Structures are given as structure tokens and as C-alpha cells.
Amino acid sequence: MSLTDVTGMRCVICGTVQPARYDGYTCPSCGPAGTLDVQYDYRAISQRWSKDDLAADRDVTMWRYRPLLPIADDAELPPLTVGGTPMYDAPRLAATLGLAKVWVKDEGRQPTASLKDRASAMAVVKAREAGAEIVTTASTGNAAAALAGISASMGQRNVIFVPKTAPEAKIAQLLAYGSTVVLVEGNYNAAFELCTEAVDRYGWFNRNTGINPFMTEGKKTASLEMCEQLGWEPPDAVFVSVGDGSIIGGVHKGLKDLVALGWIDRMPRIYGIQAAGSDYMVQAFENDEDVVTKPPISADTVADSISADLPRDRVKAMAAVRDTGGAYLRVSDEQMLAAIPTVARGSGVFAEPAGAAAYAGLEEAVRRGLVGAADSVVVLSTGSGLKDVASAMRAVAAAGTSPITIPPDIDALARALDAAT
Ligand SMILES: *Cc1c(COP(=O)(O)O)cnc(C)c1O
């Protein structure tokens, strides 16, 4: 099945369709911005696969959506459990915001602790299919950790390019998984350019976001799963933080797949949230700029995972918001740091700054009246708070939370508790 249901790969700029088994990455006429979108024969898929088949499937991983994924029948799948992350109903957060429903989908529960596992798992499967000796990516950290972890689980060699300033936890993951780790003295953009040159020189399999068309297909399983978890009743709005724009494009793709299959009957509004210091998409949205020609900005934010001078998947990312009646919103670093304890206390989900950014964006949307009392909302918490403990400590300090430090003595405890209350 599957690969036979892929009908082609369509350029997001010029619309030219490459054959299903096209072995390049991007559109030959449009270059690197000409990201390809995998096309499916939805009629053939729906003839062989139903919601009931899915309900009877005991596989909890992302591969339960295999008929909607561009992989061969005999594809070698990673042993790690990717996907199947929980979605929590958060009534206290909903009450605070005055919304009908708020769910938090906790992607921090993935094997390497971010949503990127969905894409990197797809990357390694496609790399094995291509017989690649080495897989590579540039990353702000999480895509790299994901590629490293999934590769380790399958014995796949890989070379990783990350900015030298990536949070320590992410670098520790890369080294523990045994990747060849290149710390680039520069930002994500510099790491990306160097990785691209290395691909040209060495012919490695390229996982880079916005370049490899299959990353969207991996990431879309987050929204397939979201809708299944909600009994195929989609929410009114989905909040997603945006760096390169690949997650938001993937979320949109999964929802479009489900509309095409007739499994959901309406498209949620998709809101993209960016850091004020890395707001390329917000600028383009507000000023109606063409993202194909808009030049890079100079990004600076505490949320390393969404720090991007030039969002590599910007065409899909803009369509996700424009085609669904959503919006792009910016939040300050202070707002997203403040959202870390808010989400943790209100739902039990501990997010890294880029994950909490989606919730800070929801708060902003409520203030602007973009969502209201009738709306049910999903917040995608894209990565674990343990990824960036330094930022979490800053966040709790800013929230005025400090521990009680005392000698191991019950009277000292009594005095401290008196003082604290
Ligand atoms: C990568 C990442 C994002 C942003 O995803 P893009 O596809 O780059 O827009 C958000 N949050 C976390 C935790 C991430 O790792």
C-alpha cells in the first residue's frame, strides 16, 4: 500500500508536480524555496481504510496512520515509540481564559522529548529506503536530537550541525546518542547553510526542514492524532509555535488529509505564534508580504527552537494560517517565559520556552478577541521543559517562585512555613 497511493510531489510555489518517486528534494525550477508537497489519491486510500480499521489497530505510534504516509509496505520502522502523545483536557486553564475548552497536547512525551521525533522518524525511514550511508541535518537542537535518537535506535550513521549556543541538554542528547556533532560558531541559519554545502559535497541524505518534503508528512501525524483523540470532532482553533514553519504546515496538512477523506467536516483555524524577536511570519502576515521574496530578518529570542532568520518552510506556513482564517501573533520572551509556570500549574505539562509560546499566543488571542467563550482550543506543547532548564529557572524566578532553604530541623521548617504564609 501507501507509496502506491502517492500520486506526485507538488511545488508549493509554481505548482509543477514531480513524479511520486522523484529523487530530488525541492522543485528544480524554484530552487530551495520550492518545497514539495506530497500528493495522495484519497479515494484509493478511503476505499481500503476506515475509521473503524483505525479504531481496531493496536499500534499506538505515528505509523498507525500509514495509509496516509509516503512509505513503502516493507519500510523498516524505528523501534522507538514515536507518536501516541497524550492530549490533556485543561479545565482550569479554560476557566482562566474564559474559553469553552482547552486541551494541551504534550509532545514533550516523545522519545527525545519534542515533536521533532515525528519528522526525524520519517527521515530515517526514507534514508534507509534510499540506502543512505549518512543522514544529516542542521537544527536549533530538537530536530537534531530527534534525528540522533531515532538514528541510534536503528544503527544509522548521522552528522548533526547545531549552533554552538544550543541548550546544553540538547547537545548532551546528541553526544549520548553517538552522532557526529558539529557545533557551528554562528546561528541556525549559518548551521543550515554549512549543512547544505556538506550535502552538496558529500551526497549525504538531507533531513533539512523545508528542503526534505517528507518532514511535513511526519509532523502531520500530530494533527491526525489530535483529531482521533477528539473523536473526529476537531477543535475550533489550534495554537502552534513557529520557527521554520514546518510544524504548522504539517498540522495543516494532516487536517487537509482528514477533510479530503471526509473524516472531519470542518477545518479549525490555525494560529501561528512567534517570538517578538523572531517574527518573520508575523511581519509577512501583517504587511501582506510575499514570503518567497521577503528577505531574512535577524532573529534573537530566548526560545532557541523558534529562532529563525528565514523560516525554511514559510510557504506552507503562511498557507496554514491564511487558508484557515487564523492569524500570526507575536509574544515577547517575557510572555512565553511566564507561560511556562502557567501551563505547568494549570495542566501539569512542563514545556520548554518554544512550547509555552503557543500558550502565550493563546493568551494574546484571547486579549484581542480572536478566540472567545464558544471556542474549543488545542495548544500544541511542542517540547519538554527539561530541554532548557536554564530558561525554566529564569521563568520561575520571574514568577516570584523560590524554594524554602533551611537546615534539616522541624522547628526551622515551622518558622519558614509561618513566614511563607
Ligand atoms: C522546532 C520546534 C518548534 C518550531 O517548529 P518549526 O517547524 O521550526 O516552525 C517549536 N517548538 C519546539 C519545541 C521545536 O522543537
Ligand SMILES: [Zn+2]
Ligand atoms: Zn516550482
